[in-house]
Amino acid sequence: MIRKLIGKVLRRPGKRVLHAKHYGIRRDQLHSGALKVCDRLQDAGFEAYIVGGAIRDLMLDKSPKDFDVATSATPEQVRHVFHRSRIIGRRFRIVHVPFGEEIIEVTTFRGASEAPTDASGRILRDNAYGDIEEDASRRDFTVNALYYNPRTEEILDFHHGVSDLENKRLTIIGDPDIRYREDPVRMLRAIRLSAKLGLSIAPATKTPILIHAKLLENIPSARLFDEMMKLLLSGSAWTCLMSLRENGLHKLLFPLLEKQLSRPDTTTFLRKALESTDQRINEDMPVSAGYIFAALLWHEVEADWIKRQAAGEYPVPALVEAMNTVESKVQKRMAIPNRYGAAMKEIWLLQPRFEQRVGTRPWRLMEQQRFRAAYDFLMLRAECGMVENSLGDWWTRFQNADEDTRMALMAAATDKPAGAHAKKRRRRKPNNPKGE
Ligand code: ATP
Ligand code: MG
Numbered sequence: 324m325i326r327k328l329i330g331k332v333l334r335r336p337g338k339r340v341l342h343a344k345h346y347g348i349r350r351d352q353l354h355s356g357a358l359k360v361c362d363r364l365q366d367a368g369f370e371a372y373i374v375g376g377a378i379r380d381l382m383l384d385k386s387p388k389d390f391d392v393a394t395s396a397t398p399e400q401v402r403h404v405f406h407r408s409r410i411i412g413r414r415f416r417i418v419h420v421p422f423g424e425e426i427i428e429v430t431t432f433r434g435a436s437e438a439p440t441d442a443s444g445r446i447l448r449d450n451a452y453g454d455i456e457e458d459a460s461r462r463d464f465t466v467n468a469l470y471y472n473p474r475t476e477e478i479l480d481f482h483h484g485v486s487d488l489e490n491k492r493l494t495i496i497g498d499p500d501i502r503y504r505e506d507p508v509r510m511l512r513a514i515r516l517s518a519k520l521g522l523s524i525a526p527a528t529k530t531p532i533l534i535h536a537k538l539l540e541n542i543p544s545a546r547l548f549d550e551m552m553k554l555l556l557s558g559s560a561w562t563c564l565m566s567l568r569e570n571g572l573h574k575l576l577f578p579l580l581e582k583q584l585s586r587p588d589t590t591t592f593l594r595k596a597l598e599s600t601d602q603r604i605n606e607d608m609p610v611s612a613g614y615i616f617a618a619l620l621w622h623e624v625e626a627d628w629i630k631r632q633a634a635g636e637y638p639v640p641a642l643v644e645a646m647n648t649v650e651s652k653v654q655k656r657m658a659i660p661n662r663y664g665a666a667m668k669e670i671w672l673l674q675p676r677f678e679q680r681v682g683t684r685p686w687r688l689m690e691q692q693r694f695r696a697a698y699d700f701l702m703l704r705a706e707c708g709m710v711e712n713s714l715g716d717w718w719t720r721f722q723n724a725d726e727d728t729r730m731a732l733m734a735a736a737t738d739k740p741a742g743a744h745a746k747k748r749r750r751r752k753p754n755n756p757k758g759e
Contacts, residue, residue, distance in 0.1 A: 338456065339480045343471060346485070348381050350473055356422030357390035360405070360429060361473050367404050369396040370432075370455060372470035378478065379466045382488050383520055392420075392429045393458060393470065401429050415449050432458035444504030445541055456481060463502070463509050464516065464528075465494045493522040499531045507538035511550045511576075514566045518559040532570045539575040544658040551576055551657060555615050558604040561597040579623045579652065589622045592707045599703075613666020614696045616659060618703070623649045624671060625709075638675050646671055666693060673697035674704070677718060680736035685721060685729075698722075 343349075350358065357373050364371035371394040377387035394401065398410045401418040408420040408429070418429040434453025438446045449461070455470065459481035462468040466488050470479040478485070482496050493516055495502050495509065503509055510532045517524045539547065554563045564580075567573040573580050583589040596618035603610050624645045631641035646668055653659060659667070674697065676688050688694060698718060705715030721732050 337481070339483075339485070341478045341480060341485060343476045343478050346382050346478070347384070348378070348471070348476075348478070350476060352381055353377070353471075353473065354387075354390040354422075354425065354427070356420075356425055356427050357392055358473050359422070360392050360420055360427050363404055364392070364394050364396055364401070364429075365474060367396070367400075369394050369400065371396075372455070372472050372479070374470045375462070375467050378469040378471045379484070379488065379520075382469070382485070385520070389425075390427055392427055393432060393455070394429055395432055395454070396429075397431050397452060398429075401431070414447065433461040434458075435460060438505075440505070441541070443538060443541055444501065445507065445538070446505045455479070460496060462496060463506075463512055465496055466516075466520075466522070468496060487522075487525075491522050492525050493517045493520075493528060494525040495528040499528055500535070503531055503535045504538065507535060507542055508546065508550050510535065510539070510570070510572060511554065511567075514563055514570060514572065515550075515554045515557050515559075518562040518566055519557045529570070532572065536571045536575055539572065544654075544656065547576065548657045548659060552612065555597075555600070555612070556604060556610065558601050560601050560615070561594055564593070564597060576657065577619065577653075578656065579620060579649070583622045588707065592622065592703070592709070593618065595706060596703055611666060611696050612663045613670060613693070614700060616663055616667040617670040617696075617700060620649055620653065620667070621671070621700075621704075623652075639672075642672065642675060666696070669693040670697045670700050674701065677701050677710075677714060680717065680721075680733055685733065689722065 353373060354377075357377070361371040361373060371392055373390055374393040375391045377390045380387040396404070398416050398418050401420070402408050402410060405418075405420045408418050410416055410418050416431075420427045420429055431452050432455055433449055434451040435457040436451045436453070438449045438451060440446050453461075459468040459470070459479075464487075465482040465484040467484070468480070468482050469484045471477075472479070483494075487494050493513060495513070513524055513528060513532065516522065554560065554567075557563060564573065564584075567576065568584055573584070580593075583593060596615070600610050600615055624642075627645035627648055628638075628642050631644055632638055636644070650659075650664065650668070669691075670693055673688065673691060673693060676684070677697075679685075679688075691697070701710065701718065702715050704710045705712050717732060717736065721729055724732060
């Protein structure tokens with residue numbers, strides 16, 4: 324009790340001014356565009372700081388993903404300073420300032436005044452402006468409310484963010500109940516940031532997540548998808564998925580995953596898919612979002628596909644039907660944009676074609692735009708015992724072989740023409756209703 328009280332007193336909000344150099348942060352580690360944005364805003368008489376993820380990541384010795392600037396200038400005033408900038412967003416207006424290939428996001432200090440909310444407490448618009456201290460209280464986690472002033476090379480810390488970073492702890496600012504109601508996406512951000520940065524979620528920040536998980540139902544599906552993408556491309560997707568599950572959030576994002584995560588074989592498939600994606604991201608290699616979604620939903624598609632074939636449908640039309648059924652179930656919850664959805668479906672559709680290794684088919688398959696991703700997917704299935712290892716091996720050898728070896732490989736392949744399985748089953752059915 325006393326310790327709790329002392330803790331509360333010690334963690335009372337209040338500005339701390341720290342020297343960035345003491346924390347190993349030097350001006351030259353920061354994006355030159357973000358530094359220029361701060362400089363020009365300050366020259367124009369406004370306050371301007373680099374804030375959020377960039378300062379947090381540098382303090383953890385990680386390289387920042389993007390650089391955000393917070394300022395006392397209103398969006399219109401920012402526009403006035405940077406003629407090529409654009410005001411975007413309605414719920415939360417910000418200014419995009421382009422710098423070469425990069426965009427610096429500039430946000431005006433948010434105020435403490437009441438923002439309009441819906442019945443569940445969700446903030447509908449947050450465009451009331453205020454001072455830096457109010458802005459700090461409106462940010463999500465203490466570690467994200469650190470403001471770096473490039474001119475003085477000082478960090479302003481209003482909510483013990485530095486101490487939380489030192490203790491590897493993620494703490495929400497303010498009353499967790501209110502803050503999650505205001506924006507349920509903060510629950511997903513907590514999962515992602517803790518997994519990605521190796522921070523443990525403070526108990527008072529973590530416990531309410533289970534209770535408020537359902538609030539995610541209120542979030543527009545496009546925003547949910549954006550957040551899901553950040554999670555899957557965080558380089559810690561598997562840890563995130565496990566943590567989503569532990570905190571009761573996965574059902575709201577991906578109800579279809581519940582079944583898969585309750586079976587060891589399907590869990591292994593997902594783990595291998597996500598861990599290999601994580602590894603690629605952490606090695607700065609490109610990854611395909613279509614591949615990730617193809618893996619996440621494959622079991623559902625495969626189960627439906629098998630059912631349809633058993634009922635006598637031909638393999639390819641059965642696969643198309645299975646894909647469409649699963650896709651429409653998913654789209655109800657999360658809007659997967661067409662460019663990813665199309666890639667996902669192509670990867671699935673190419674799977675039965677790997678079984679066809681006669682004539683010109685292998686060559687035609689290799690010419691497909693998504694061949695590489697589809698082949699990786701086949702290898703993943705083979706690794707998990709979902710198709711014969713020999714099929715995966717055949718394709719690995721075929722790709723790397725010279726012409727003569729390819730002919731020999733094709734001659735040795737034991738394919739049946741497409742549709743043979745289905746036809747057979749159809750004929751046999753009446754004599755063998757139980758499939759024994
Ligand atoms: P990263 O960019 O590495 O994913 P980030 O914390 O910088 O992490 P952004 O989405 O770039 O994430 O947000 C920038 C900053 O804006 C955050 O650090 C945080 O201070 C604030 N912020 C973002 N989303 C929210 C939110 N839902 N509620 C309150 N503050 C938020
Ligand atoms: Mg950021």
